[in-house]
Amino acid sequence: MAITSRATDYSQWYLDVAKSGDLFEYSPTPGCITFLPKSVTMWTRIQKAMQEKLDRLGVQNVYLPMLVPMSFFEREKDHVEGFAPELAVVTIGGGKTLEEPLAIRPTSELLFCDFFKDKLQSYRDLPMLYNQWVSVLRWEKRTRPFLRTAEFYWQEGHTLHENRPQADAFALDILWKVYIETIEDVMAIGGIAGRKSSSEKFAGADTTYTFEPMMSNGWALQICTSHLLGQGFMEGFGVNYQDRDGALTHPWYTSWGLSTRSIGGIISSHSDDRGLIIPPKMSEFQAVILPLFTKENTEAIGEYARQIARLIVGETASEVPVHGEYFRALVGAGGKVELDLRDARLGEKITDWEISGYPIRIECGERDRQAGKCVIASRITGEKSIVTLDEVVATVSRMNEEGQAKLLADSRRRLEENTVACFGMEDIGNAIEAGKFAICEWDQDPEFEKEIKEKFKATTRCIPFEGQFTDELLPLTKEGTVRVVVARSF
Amino acid sequence: MAITSRATDYSQWYLDVAKSGDLFEYSPTPGCITFLPKSVTMWTRIQKAMQEKLDRLGVQNVYLPMLVPMSFFEREKDHVEGFAPELAVVTIGGGKTLEEPLAIRPTSELLFCDFFKDKLQSYRDLPMLYNQWVSVLRWEKRTRPFLRTAEFYWQEGHTLHENRPQADAFALDILWKVYIETIEDVMAIGGIAGRKSSSEKFAGADTTYTFEPMMSNGWALQICTSHLLGQGFMEGFGVNYQDRDGALTHPWYTSWGLSTRSIGGIISSHSDDRGLIIPPKMSEFQAVILPLFTKENTEAIGEYARQIARLIVGETASEVPVHGEYFRALVGAGGKVELDLRDARLGEKITDWEISGYPIRIECGERDRQAGKCVIASRITGEKSIVTLDEVVATVSRMNEEGQAKLLADSRRRLEENTVACFGMEDIGNAIEAGKFAICEWDQDPEFEKEIKEKFKATTRCIPFEGQFTDELLPLTKEGTVRVVVARSF
Numbered sequence: 016m017a018i019t020s021r022a023t024d025y026s027q028w029y030l031d032v033a034k035s036g037d038l039f040e041y042s043p044t045p046g047c048i049t050f051l052p053k054s055v056t057m058w059t060r061i062q063k064a065m066q067e068k069l070d071r072l073g074v075q076n077v078y079l080p081m082l083v084p085m086s087f088f089e090r091e092k093d094h095v096e097g098f099a100p101e102l103a104v105v106t107i108g109g110g111k112t113l114e115e116p117l118a119i120r121p122t123s124e125l126l127f128c129d130f131f132k133d134k135l136q137s138y139r140d141l142p143m144l145y146n147q148w149v150s151v152l153r154w155e156k157r158t159r160p161f162l163r164t165a166e167f168y169w170q171e172g173h174t175l176h177e178n179r180p181q182a183d184a185f186a187l188d189i190l191w192k193v194y195i196e197t198i199e200d201v202m203a204i205g206g207i208a209g210r211k212s213s214s215e216k217f218a219g220a221d222t223t224y225t226f227e228p229m230m231s232n233g234w235a236l237q238i239c240t241s242h243l244l245g246q247g248f249m250e251g252f253g254v255n256y257q258d259r260d261g262a263l264t265h266p267w268y269t270s271w272g273l274s275t276r277s278i279g280g281i282i283s284s285h286s287d288d289r290g291l292i293i294p295p296k297m298s299e300f301q302a303v304i305l306p307l308f309t310k311e312n313t314e315a316i317g318e319y320a321r322q323i324a325r326l327i328v329g330e331t332a333s334e335v336p337v338h339g340e341y342f343r344a345l346v347g348a349g350g351k352v353e354l355d356l357r358d359a360r361l362g363e364k365i366t367d368w369e370i371s372g373y374p375i376r377i378e379c380g381e382r383d384r385q386a387g388k389c390v391i392a393s394r395i396t397g398e399k400s401i402v403t404l405d406e407v408v409a410t411v412s413r414m415n416e417e418g419q420a421k422l423l424a425d426s427r428r429r430l431e432e433n434t435v436a437c438f439g440m441e442d443i444g445n446a447i448e449a450g451k452f453a454i455c456e457w458d459q460d461p462e463f464e465k466e467i468k469e470k471f472k473a474t475t476r477c478i479p480f481e482g483q484f485t486d487e488l489l490p491l492t493k494e495g496t497v498r499v500v501v502a503r504s505f
Numbered sequence: 506m507a508i509t510s511r512a513t514d515y516s517q518w519y520l521d522v523a524k525s526g527d528l529f530e531y532s533p534t535p536g537c538i539t540f541l542p543k544s545v546t547m548w549t550r551i552q553k554a555m556q557e558k559l560d561r562l563g564v565q566n567v568y569l570p571m572l573v574p575m576s577f578f579e580r581e582k583d584h585v586e587g588f589a590p591e592l593a594v595v596t597i598g599g600g601k602t603l604e605e606p607l608a609i610r611p612t613s614e615l616l617f618c619d620f621f622k623d624k625l626q627s628y629r630d631l632p633m634l635y636n637q638w639v640s641v642l643r644w645e646k647r648t649r650p651f652l653r654t655a656e657f658y659w660q661e662g663h664t665l666h667e668n669r670p671q672a673d674a675f676a677l678d679i680l681w682k683v684y685i686e687t688i689e690d691v692m693a694i695g696g697i698a699g700r701k702s703s704s705e706k707f708a709g710a711d712t713t714y715t716f717e718p719m720m721s722n723g724w725a726l727q728i729c730t731s732h733l734l735g736q737g738f739m740e741g742f743g744v745n746y747q748d749r750d751g752a753l754t755h756p757w758y759t760s761w762g763l764s765t766r767s768i769g770g771i772i773s774s775h776s777d778d779r780g781l782i783i784p785p786k787m788s789e790f791q792a793v794i795l796p797l798f799t800k801e802n803t804e805a806i807g808e809y810a811r812q813i814a815r816l817i818v819g820e821t822a823s824e825v826p827v828h829g830e831y832f833r834a835l836v837g838a839g840g841k842v843e844l845d846l847r848d849a850r851l852g853e854k855i856t857d858w859e860i861s862g863y864p865i866r867i868e869c870g871e872r873d874r875q876a877g878k879c880v881i882a883s884r885i886t887g888e889k890s891i892v893t894l895d896e897v898v899a900t901v902s903r904m905n906e907e908g909q910a911k912l913l914a915d916s917r918r919r920l921e922e923n924t925v926a927c928f929g930m931e932d933i934g935n936a937i938e939a940g941k942f943a944i945c946e947w948d949q950d951p952e953f954e955k956e957i958k959e960k961f962k963a964t965t966r967c968i969p970f971e972g973q974f975t976d977e978l979l980p981l982t983k984e985g986t987v988r989v990v991v992a993r994s995f
Contacts, residue, residue, distance in 0.1 A: 040620060042569070042570050042620075043574055043616075043619055044570035044572045044607065044616070047570035047572065048570075049567060049568065049570070049620055050569075051567055052565035052567060055565075055566040055568060056566070059566070070836055071825065071836060072825065073826045073827070073834070073836075075827075076542055076545040076546070076549070077539060077540055077541055077545055078540035078640075078658065079540075080532050080534035080537035080538075080656055081640060081642070081656060082534045082537065082593070082642075082656070083534065084534065087533075100600055101599060102597075102598075103572070103595045103597070103599075103607075104596070104597040104598070105595050105596075106594070106595075106596045106597060107593070107594040107596060107606075108535070108592075108593045108644045109590060109591060109592070109593075109644030109645075109646070110592075117593075119571075119595065126532075126533075130530060130539055133530065134530070139829050139830040140828070140830075141830075143828075144826065145542075149640075154600075155599075156599070166571060166572070335560075335561065335562065335563025336632060337565075338630070339630050340628075340629040340630075340631075341629070346560055346561060346563075
């Protein structure tokens, strides 16, 4: 399929890239998609990177049920207002109408509060640090694969602490040490860290922290948030503990989530008019080998391609089908390499590899075989090198590292070059229309947010923490004001 | 809490072991439980072991939606009869009554068929090998933690093949190379492999393969099944492809699943009257260290305990909370070790460690510290050894290996010793009442199955493959008969 150019129609470009890159299929279930193996692999890589960091913080995984009794939604006023319109409700179970309907979780604060209530007794039980990797469902009318779907996968962390400073520090640890590290290091996406304004924070939260990356059309995408929820939920559910002085006290609650929306962020951030680009750390295959067959030497060239693959993934690799008859993979201790065994022209194989988004291709034909060489090319840096067999492993590894680094550097540069200081509504309007982030000084009056929404369909994305490039971009001039980033968002 | 003895009340013993072992909490959602970190870790270990094997077979992971349009259930007659009574049905979405209700998946054959329909074109696309790790929901009235709950986690594999022999071989590969290897090697549970009778096979299947272990009360537990589904579903959904001769043909379909019921199997198989026993390969902690503090040397003994822990998990380990103030863990490249830092008597710490089910404890007090030694004991073999620090790593590793091997050997011996050849209803009744598996010669008349159900509340569990201990136990005497295993089951 042809890919619409990004300049022509950004939305269509996004869909074309994701569809031709074999990341999803449309589904007969309203608002939902099928995640194909490539996007599941991306999510698995994100999980692995985050899980290691969560382990190091002492966070433990649990599974709470997917169904939440409807009466629970009455216990936290802001929360029910935020989520009630998005619920999918089970009213029939085992052939009978249920006395109490059950909602599919849109998020699990309510069940976690009930869980904590029985679990928590004394300050000695704190902190309680739990997480679950599950899917959630929020009824959506307008959907866009990965970026906005009714059901999506995420992790949701829920923790209790003795006091506000400890809870706040933990919510920030999650933002910086788990989310931002994973987003920058694995997804290769830069962004601005900060807190949400009062009107943009999570339903029921005291403070919401966020990391806002810029997609390649200049829109923001909320990938992750970390909330200091405070004590409101604890009051609603009667969660309390005996503190160090023997008094009954509410603990301080944090919750935080990062979802498969991030896959939409990866698609949008890195891809180009030729198709998908997958960051090397998220790619199932370290390389895709494109043997160029001649009639006389089909077998020898196929064996040469496998020999190159085994250099990368190890001698004892197994050969397995990937899709169809001609796409196979060698899987070994050293990883996975794909083989495109079609008897097609090199140009066709290269085009399909480009669409596939895998970071590295290796070409090998009869001349290469006789010379003991192959061609290695990077989808990301554009480098193309002819190397001998003993240079293959080091070259693939170097190109993957350089590709990963370039994607992050490009993403950060785009963000910094396209965030502009604004001094008034006209400036903001111009910046938004030009597909940029506007940053301006703000007295935190919510009227401003109504105005930018009406005029430009934009929202405040975050109030950046100090210590980022935004400090220099816009020095503050008045007492009691903050910097705020304004943008359109997915 | 006190653990009811197994001989007194098996069901209560099972609940006490699982509850005191911190594997689950009861939930306000009907029929569901909360999986606590220890059971989630067990499931993660099972996933990891199986995923490596699935990768080697070329199976790829996808995520299909959790909701299935109700009309899909009409397309396969046997399937709808099997699952309709167990459905949880969403009738309201986003505040409105849905035109077409949606069922929470009880299993995903129907959505996979729809998915395959668009994906499959030519014989060149075969085999198609997909799997997903998700939870499913089947409305249950009588539940038992892990063994039977409304929502449970599993993997469900769905594959298409060109012909019956290839599909059949794949369903058997899954049974032997993925399921049985994982169940024996990781869960340390023995069982009998075979096929289900016509009346016990999966709703809509041609053949169902199974592996039936014996729990410690002599009941069977169905942990996993692998189905040759044939072409029935393909006809219902119009899934077909152009075969090698250019004709439109239905592919052959397999599906297969292994669920968190297996955690119930682990609890029941290995535990004793003192509490839970976790197979070493499924344990989060390689060892639990119980320092015995004296008033004068609290700090030095604590440091000595950490020194021992670092021997096992590596010098650069981080210390994290596990639960409460006194249970902490060292987490490093070499794994995880728990520290019980309570200022309690050794006896109390040992009892709590026994209940916890972790395979190895290490005791260290002031005298041990001065001698540069510690006591290492196995929950499984009962061995207790005093070792010097340079012997710690090898001793822990050896005891874990021996413990793992003993659990499997015990499980297999119990199965073999308690499976008895029967020649008539009276024999069968005696065997079942004595908590044994009955094996008998069978002409495959379903009337027999009605009779054993009415008389003994027992079912046929499987028709064993040849090549197992069952061959010798019951030589067949008549033409056209099979061996069949009869038992009560969870």
